[in-house]
Amino acid sequence: MEKEHGHGKHQYGMVIDLDKCTGCGTCMTACAAENNVSVRPDESDKQRSIAWMQLFKITNGKEFPHTEVSYFPRPCMHCNENGRGHHVSPCVSVCPPTATQLDLDTGIVSQIYTRCIGCRYCQAACPYKARYFNWWDGYFPKGKGLERYLSPEVSPRMRGVVEKCTFCHHRLMRAKTKAYAEGRREIEEGEYITACAEACPAQAITFGDLNNPKHKVSQLIKSPYAFRLLERLNTKPKVYYLSTKDWVRKMADNYLPGEFKPVTKIGG
């Protein structure tokens, strides 16, 4: 693992415990509220609606009464590689105007809206469908007063650009500013966490530096139950999931019959 996230100083990442996740959607709401994500009157058109953090519902497919439901909260995976061994995420490698970049010091995949030309290449390249295109300007009709709750920390997007989860990058800036003002060069664990991790009422989301062995995330990813989505694409996502349920882990990738290996030996 260390090797995998070895580039750069910090590699921020997230671990989502699906056994704890209750599917309540607070992460989605917190994310939208934190990042000025616009809400349109019809959010049921999932091809058009924007959700940096998106909840997916899965079922084990068994008949009543053996049915089980589980949820996958899906932020941007902040991939470290493009799947062919190159040290760029799949979206970064295709972006013509360099509107998106993988920051080596933090591992965060950024998105610069004013550079984006709206070609949607990155959307096509992203295996996780974590990128969203603005088909319209944000929905803030005159006289409705919705713009009053917008946060100045994140710029509202305009029609024609792609947006996505930034791991609440502005919160990193905030934490750094605070640390610098106090004469520190480094920030402590917990000083910078994303809005979704902070909001989760069941504490299912843990956020921290995967490169720092003292951070909880770097310990959690060693669990035999830890996995990533579509791991075999080799995009090296920095969002990990935990689930003790075989059927949930199996959903995370496409397996041939008999290929999936359930966890049999539980270490540590």
Next chain:
Amino acid sequence: MSIEITRRNFIQFLVGCVAGIHATPLPWKLTDDIAIWTQNWPWVPVPPVGEFTHVNSVCRLCPGGCGIKVRKVDERAVKIEGRTDYPLNPGGICPVGMGGLQLLYDETLRFPGPMKRVGPRGAGEFANISWEEALKLLNDRIARLRKEGRPQALAAVDGNPRRSTMSVMVERLLRAVGSRNYLNIPGAEDLSSMVGELMQGTEAPVAFDLENADYILSFGCGLLEGWGAPGRVLNAWGLWRSEPFKGKVRVVQIESRASNTASKADQWVPIKPGTETALALGLAHVIIKERLHDTRFVNDYAFGFNNWRSGYGKERMGFKEMVLKQYSPMRVAYVTGLNPDQIVSLAKEFARAKAPVAIFGKGKGNLSGSLYEAMAVHSLNALVGNINRPGGALVPEPLPLSSLPEVIPDDAARRGLEQGRLDQAGSWRYPFTRSLVNNLTEAILSASESPVDTLLIFSSNPAYTLPDGGAFRKALGKIPFLVSFSPFRDETALMCDLILPDHTYLEKMDDVAWPPGLQYPLYGVSRPVVDPLYNTKHAGDVIIHLAKGLGQAVGSAFPWKNYEEVLKARAKGLYEAGGGLTRFEEGQTPAWKMVNKASGSRPGYKSFDDMWKQIKGGGLWYKPSPAERNWEGLFKTPTGKFEFFSSRIELAFSRAAEKRPLQAVLKSMGVQQTGDEACMPHYEEPRLNVDRSAFPLQMVPYEMINLASDWIPNPPYLYKSLFDTQLLKDDSFAEINPKTAAKYGLKQGDLVMVKSPKGEVRVRLNLFEGAMPGMVYLPMGFGHTAYDEFLRGKGANPNDIVHGPKDPLSGYPIWWITPVKLVKV
């Protein structure tokens, strides 16, 4: 000179162009300019920067009362977060609370000031009036009723949580005016109070020490759908799945549908909706038969477990004989649809757990439930002796708030107070129920002229939320004068004649008096996070103002200058009770751990004024006290013991039977059993009186945590988290089992009408394996006809077609088994 265009120089020209375009910056500059130009439209908002601050407060969107921290930029609130310095919900909040700013700032959801209706009822056409004029309109109306000698024609429907100061104020206003017709919107807490009163002798709702329990047997409680205090329950859920509890706590969900709670529980026990009572008693049967019950508790501290002799020497049946005779696993299996082995093993697991707790209250607990069912479930806690033990059900002391000085009614008021309640709550028919909105509806609809002249509506949206097939809406149409205090343009408010808009919860000071089900007393006070945006007034202040305008007699019941003084007057009792805490630090021992041991808590205040200053400044008052309490003298029932056989029910029967035959009494109460069972929790199949061949399926409404279904509008953000198999364009979905669909030749996504004897709603179908065959599940929270484009006209409201009898004894509506059929559109 002319250049001849040849193939050769044409290609040369093209190649030159391609090469040249790379050398000139023009296209790049142009692209960049276009990008900048198209990204700076004047209508794309640029949020102004300013000073960042935060304000600590308490969320009052539901009775759960989470601690919230609101981030502000100058005067604007920009984000709501959970407080880590609040014991109830350390850090997390629910999605509705998270989206609260949309309710504050979405102007089209709100009333900008007092208004008078000018269009037809429900059309939402209002004219602005001044507060002076608005209050005079209402004042004259009430004064006239008092003058005409019928103050009881003033009624109020109140959705403020029980124990809250607002609910006390509204009831007080009515009393001072001379009306007993104060009605609360019924919910699981009322049921819990009744169980407390009948079985434990204390009217305080039963509390549950969930965090310390190791086996949670939930009878349909939507633990993950917003049951109890959601911030606390979701946090507990996270704890159960973390070290050191991981794998040691077992959650069992009894529910017919694979809800989030059922799916995420360790075990899902799907039973037919409405048969929970039978299952609880079946479990009791096994526990008693296998001698797994706490013999010390049932023999020494409980009444009516064994057979007993009445004063006349007649042998009476006890709980033990009843369940052993009538609730064998075989019979219960037949009723519930389980198999007998499942019942036996479930009972054994429950009884053998170290700290098992059985909990009741359907879904979020916003709606009423069944009294016998709640009693049956609670009797399981008693059987295993897990009452006032860590991880058990607790008999709470009431929150020590000071009571306000007695209201002294004048002659006009006294005449009104002599009249009975219109809803008959508390009468011989419904001896234990505090209020029954469904009965008020019936009284209005059956009278030629509405017995209610003026109806005040507080913090509720009964025209939308009541599961009554739209009956309340019809009743509203008959009431001459309707007054709404809602800050929101909800369905009920749109029917009102006068709007006296309250502040939203982020603009005012108000209290949360003990979140439902919490194991220790907690009192929180919200504070204004921002100044009121519009010309609204605190409903508490309006009541005081109104009372003072009604003359000396009514006004003297409200000697306070403003609502804050009332809050302070009540909070004095907390100080006098002594020993509570007003601060919770991040990282401190969680309050639920403190109930495990006697805690020497040091209050952090010097005087009452100091304490009040802390509470209202985003603080709180709470008092974790040990769960372990002696059973001796704990129960304040007539027998002084925990009552499996309720002597209060028996007394109510015999009192009512003094004037009429017992059979008639039981029939009016809706109780089918006539023997000793009627005084004990027992199962009765509700009589629907509907031709089931015409309505072969059953509609069961269900709730979701990410869709507000109570009186609060759903924050638009939450629509992002709904799946397109829950809402698609303007259609919500009914969940049915694929087998049921196949039987009626229906497919995924089909548009159908769900028809009940009360009406029909249009939905799409979602085939879901987690739905019990034969059932049709409709989500609650859709189908608004009010509010704005985010909420209006989306999906169907299952309340519109609910059809069912009344719950025996309590008189609450049964809303969970509506007979329906599906007709393809």
